[in-house]
Amino acid sequence: IAGSDVPVLISGESGTGKSELAKLIHELSPRASRPLITVYCTTLTESLLESELFGHIKGAFTGALQDKTGKLELADGGTLFLDEIGDLTPNGQAKLLRFLQDRVFERIGSNKEISVDTRVVAATNKDLAEAVSAGKFREDLYYRLNMLECILPPLRHRKEDLPILIDRITKELGTKAAAPIRLPESVRTTLYNFSWPGNIRELRNVLERLIMLSQGREILASDLPESVQHPTSQKATAVADMPICTLEEMEKDMISRVLAIESNQEKAAEILGITKVTLWRKRKQYGLP
Secondary structure (H helix, E strand, C coil): CCCCCCCEEEEECCCCCHHHHHHHHHHCCCCCCCCEEEEECCCCCHHHHHHHHHEECCCCCCCCCCCEECHHHHCCCCEEEEECHHHCCHHHHHHHHHHHHHCEEECECCCCEEECCCEEEEEECCCHHHHHHCCCCCHHHHHHHCCEEEEECCHHHCHHHHHHHHHHHHHHHHCCCCCCCCCCHHHHHHHHHCCCCCHHHHHHHHHHHHHHHHCCCCCCHHHCCHHHHCHHHHHHHHHHHCCCCCHHHHHHHHHHHHHHHCCCHHHHHHHHCCCHHHHHHHHHHHCCC
């Protein structure tokens, strides 16, 4: 796949490593010496997303005080990674389709065609085929993007990867620690038996928490979060005690809890599985400090 120039669509649940795979495809390709540019489609409004992707000229809209080069153009010779492509606006979908077909596009407010040699790699945690059926995603764009599809299974369906992932992550975290990190067999067994609904991102957060709590002493199974130690009983208790509330109320409560224990916005966003920009937007939406 890396050696080809055709578009790639990476599908999988949040936290399965889609952005890591996109980075690997770029690094193994002949384009590795050129830029890998990422656009997070889910974090921007319709007008900002199109401006970010295609650029604009001065005066194209209110606030466009100067020309702006879009990410598609900045990635010339390299790779453009569109994360959460399912959130791309209808107008943005049409413009992206035109680029994939004709290799040209126009900045917002301009009639001048721009041609660049940019490979597109897209990722989604949504079922795009279902979005096509629902009329929320262009069928022609879906088939154009889906020339090469990589499906990343959730971590619960590839438990054999856990030992490799745990060793890799602890080794990486160990470079920042004062001493080498050793996980006892009891801890490893508990980690192997957990279903990891948050996938690799959740695994990394749990390992980071373990190392932080141990502070150089021997890591114990009791250092693991209660939800990892006793997933079945935790789930049953949680369902029984769960108050009836809206999804927005649940989201606000979860963000408040994370912010209460983690003041660093970047780390808080990582724990929640969202971007820093999305966290900022949610805080503003819910009036959180």
